[in-house]
Amino acid sequence: MDDLAIFWIILAAALATYATRVGGYVLITRMRTLPPRLEQALNAVPAAVLTTLWAPSFFTGGWDIRLALLAAALVSLRYPPLVMLAAGWAAALAARHFLGL
Template structure:
């Protein structure tokens, strides 16, 4: 267990925690100091969810096998019709069926 708690590892984790905290609290403080949010900033903030979703999904789609790609396409189509939980269930079933079919 002591091989896990090296000083360098603990310092890296603490530095990451501090950096995350400062960026989150800094954004909050900056926004609360503004009387109105400029239109360009509002547009940038509205784009954040799509950017985060893209950074989570795109690598899996391009590095995954055909089972992952087909399951993501099925989940995308399901998301156009259903809410989040049914879409997740459909996507999960699709990936399980594809893995069974492709032997993954």
Template structure:
């Protein structure tokens, strides 16, 4: 079999083990310490920050406008799909115009 097949298979297995590993470790405990729980609750915000911060700092006007659009829709109480679609539409439109 080709090398690409084995690399893909290894990547899939490692991804699965990474995803299931956290669940298996935490399921062994009856109760999670509040500090651990607070740290785990902070992970989505930290990941989002690492994705958004470079676009905000190094992006052009199209990226900044898309971020502002996303923030406004989030503050208005829009769901994730309207937030994503409107920000993507603003980004695509302004990248083609500018």
């Protein structure tokens, strides 16, 4: 694939991303009230995005990654994000050091 084809692919992806973001904004701002189903769908987006971020690592990574993700998930239920990050990092470090993973 040549450089020009890659340029057009990147440009098309950028335009599609921009159009969907602007289109969603314009659509929602034109509504006076959000239908209940749309509001429920929008409330589900953060959980869906979070799942798409951690699920591939959890299922394809090693045990050190799984332990780090589990530790971070448990700590995130009670503590702020920085503490969650430190707990996940410490769990991965401990698994790699003590378990040789």
